[in-house]
Amino acid sequence: MNALELQFCDIQGRLFELSVDRNLDSARFIKIFINRHRWQS
Numbered sequence: 105m106n107a108l109e110l111q112f113c114d115i116q117g118r119l120f121e122l123s124v125d126r127n128l129d130s131a132r133f134i135k136i137f138i139n140r141h142r143w144q145s
Contacts, residue, residue: 105113123133 123130
């Protein structure tokens with residue numbers, strides 16, 4: 105894997121851990137995460 109692929113895997117892993125911590129399935133967590141951070145783009 106190159107550096108970008110490794111970084112992407114790390115981000116995916118962190119998001120998965122956050123979804124587990126908040127007892128949310130992945131799809132629901134992603135919707136909440138995207139809606140909360142959309143204004144930062």
